[in-house]
Amino acid sequence: xxxxxVNNLQFHSQLxxxxxxxxxxxxxxxxxxxxxxxxxxxPFLYVTLLVRGGARIKIIDEDSxxxxxxxxxxFEQKTYHKIIEFAKEHAKQF
Numbered sequence: 001x002x003x004x005x006v007n008n009l010q011f012h013s014q015l016x017x018x019x020x021x022x023x024x025x026x027x028x029x030x031x032x033x034x035x036x037x038x039x040x041x042x043p044f045l046y047v048t049l050l051v052r053g054g055a056r057i058k059i060i061d062e063d064s065x066x067x068x069x070x071x072x073x074x075f076e077q078k079t080y081h082k083i084i085e086f087a088k089e090h091a092k093q094f
Contacts, residue, residue, distance in 0.1 A: 003034055004076045011090040022091035029043045038068050047087040056083050
């Protein structure tokens, strides 16, 4: 599975741990092929930005509570950076 694009990113919620990390919930439109492959109906992005560097992206299905934790290599590079930059724009500590 390889995620080539996500569209219509929208910020929903954030939790900040001072001088440690910011965690954000972001909705997005995923390609139908991807949704079928990971068997999700209503996914959202759970992005963790670490203050000392680094980031993690998890995909959680709101419908089934299924969790998918893709590696950085599972994203097209532009898509990965698009998600991280969007998260940084909405994070308090970045």
